[in-house]
Amino acid sequence: MRTPGQPTFYLRQLGCPKNVVDGENMAEILRQRGYVEVDDPKQADTLIVNTCGFIKAAEEESLQALRTLGTDKRKSQKLIAAGCLAQRWGDRLGAAVPGVDGLLGAMRWSEIDRLLDAVRSGIRPTWIGPEEIALAPPRVARGPSAYLKIADGCDHTCAFCAIPLIKGKHRSKPIEMIVREARQLVARGVREIVLVSQDSSGYGKDFGLRDGLATMLDRLVEEVPDVPWIRVMYVYPGTITDRLVETFARHPRIVKYVDMPLQHADRDALARMRRPRQDPLDVIRRFREAMPDIAMRSTFIVGFPGETEEEFGRLLAFFGEAQLDRVGVFQYSPEDGTLAAKMDQQVSTRVKERRYRRAMETLQAISIERNAQQIGRTLDVLVEGVVENPSETGFAVVGRTYRDAPEIDGMVFVRQHSEPGTIVPVRITEAMAYDLVGEVAAA
Template sequence: MHETLSGTIMTATTRTFFIENLGCPKNAVEGEGMAERLRQTGYSATDDAADADVVIVNTCSFIQPAQEESIDRIFHYLNTRRTGQKVVAAGCLAERFGDALENDIPELDGILGTRQWFEIDRLLAEVERGVRPCWHGAEPVTDPMFTRQASGPTAYVKIAEGCNMTCTFCAIPSFKGLQRSKAVDDIVAEVRQLVDGGAKEVILVSQNTTAYGLDLAREPGSMRSGSPLARLLEAICAGVPDLPWLRVHYCYPGWVNEDLLQTMARLDQVVKYLDMPLQHADPEILRAMNRPRDMRHVAEVLNRARELMPDLALRTTFIVGFPGETDAHFASILAFMDEARFDHVGIFTYFAEDGTPAATLGGQVTDKVKRRRQRAAMAHQQGISATRTARLVGRTIDVLVEGTAEGDAGIGGTGARLIGRTYRDAPEVDGFTVFDGIATRGEIVPVNVSRSGPYDLFGTQANVTLPALSSNAGTATTNISPVIAKRRIGLKSLPMLQPR
């Protein structure tokens, strides 16, 4: 018998588990829910897969590269597992291709689709009995609540599941189902738990965040008029007034309205950051994508957002190489970049997903042309981003500390070269701020910005006296950290990390 760090008394026969989460933040939230479910039923988490009695690969199935990575990780654990260790495939790939996984990878001990992630304890009970369960295709339901635990300064809250959109390139609705929004009180309770656990930034996510609550609004008295997402922001800020930063991801272009923009501008806790994936800028391609195609309206919305929030940071994503895309269509993306002056842009190549209407369209673009257009668009945007970032030189701006520039998160007490993010930068996809300072991970501190790169800021913590820095930290003010460079390169080459 031994005592865990949490103080729980565990017997020597306690079963252990390890979860690897792949893909988007929504998947990570489900992975956290599975872990909580298993702890409640007597399992104990381990940080080393080699020590686990069961390894759960929480897979992604957004596009082909995500599917390939998921399969690679499944085989990694199957090929390295010790005698008696169980390996389970969970998540979106298991939901979408459960039968194929069951037939093609008989070494798997169990398969659990994303619609039933909360039944992981039942599935493992079946595995322990010697059964090889394959559970997927269940009727979609609203995710059950579970106790949230902050594992760092930033946490994600999934406010809805599923999607009612019919974008021709996207397979998500086919395995996620139609949208099911969580109740406002439940979301506020989640945010409260995370902030009590130390979270300083909460990011709201779903497949289409601006559609939040529209399904609830069909119930009499469940929502006031206007934008249900705006009412949710108000409820969170009122219910958790000690949350410093509240961020919203994945706003569908047709549903960012005046009510939402005014609410974002009015609430100090809501960071002035708008993430609106447009996917293209040519009306003909947008029509083929079944996406909103009135780019004049989009431009008006973006202008209005900046009018209400002058320091607003704008992010979008574009897909290049969609079937039928010509050089002229592609040029429309570059032209709209010039007009909109986005702070951050993700450029991703089109992948033909089985079962989607776009996969059957004529005029499929070659991979070579896709990659060329991706490189050209990223190079075009880099100059725009550099100009937008340079406006902050000479200003003092708050930064959420995430670690040191060398990647060691155990900081504090002595001068160090620290790394963090401003309100302008979402985790994993945007830039960083590298600065000399004295702070601990999770603090929000003012930084005097002295220099900028195309995406990143550099400076010194304001209002503190700094001791001399060690010589091995001396390159970060003149060159970007290898940690930063590695993360950005990975994001450019792994499009499964970018939601649609």
């Protein structure tokens, strides 16, 4: 309940799960300072857009959100551009969007309260450094799953990627800090912790750790025993070790799911991308030999500069061989400051769109087949919410199995009611292209 005189803020979240974590942390810092979060920007004293600057489409979405709020805001309202686009553009973002009162880069989210103090004193600050890992405050649980960022930045030099320009060098969060944040999330009712970073398998290398991710997972499983599911996102294919695979296989509470962005399957295309050129099928085989039921997720880029029809054909053939469970495909987008943006042989928009459609058609057929293989199985489902109009849809609740990460993968629609936040056994009865249908299994 808001009391008279309490300051209010509105937060618009954009971008990836790593950015969402930073936004949630900023919101919690402000709540601890006495601010009240509101859902209606018209009711807020401060408007914050947590921007994304990863690709052109994300930049445009961020700019549009800022411009809309900047145009509509009252004179007394303050507009803050935070996050990756603020980090990348700096004062150029303020010049591009009239009405921005302050800029807070992704590296300095922990100073949101101080920045607002500066804005209220009449200063128009641009804070985009230094590079540091800040202790996250206890966050409000917004559902049974929560993201936990284990590192920030990236040391790889992929030709297409602007992340190192935005986030800087890879910086791991100390294990003790990760354990503390995980315990806080569990105390707030979280049932699944999703570990995220730009390069999760590189965790701890800046501390001198070999197999740092495996070491951290062992500690997390041991020291946070009350979280049923631990999920790891964004492992880099060139740094997968036998110990990491064994760690995934050994711990039942680490869900049997790996998200490993491969980006392409043709060796020449991978070389131009400056990506690992080892056989991606070999990495997939290692995981599946250790865990036959593991769900494999990856992402790919079509239309990278110089991509020929033969290279694209080899990518399609790889899809058939790999039989990945979950796949995201993106059309290449040239990003300022990256090597690929300066390359010759840029692929036309028309060709990129055609290749994207062909890739998605191929992958949808594979997804239908992979999902159909789940019919008859009984899988644990983390219930996330109640379905609206159950009498019309025939479904009571919706949730996810270990095979699906929050927000980006499929869902399971369950006919019987279970409380959100519970994990229940569900027998799968129907399969669609990306989602499943089931009923609670008899005890």
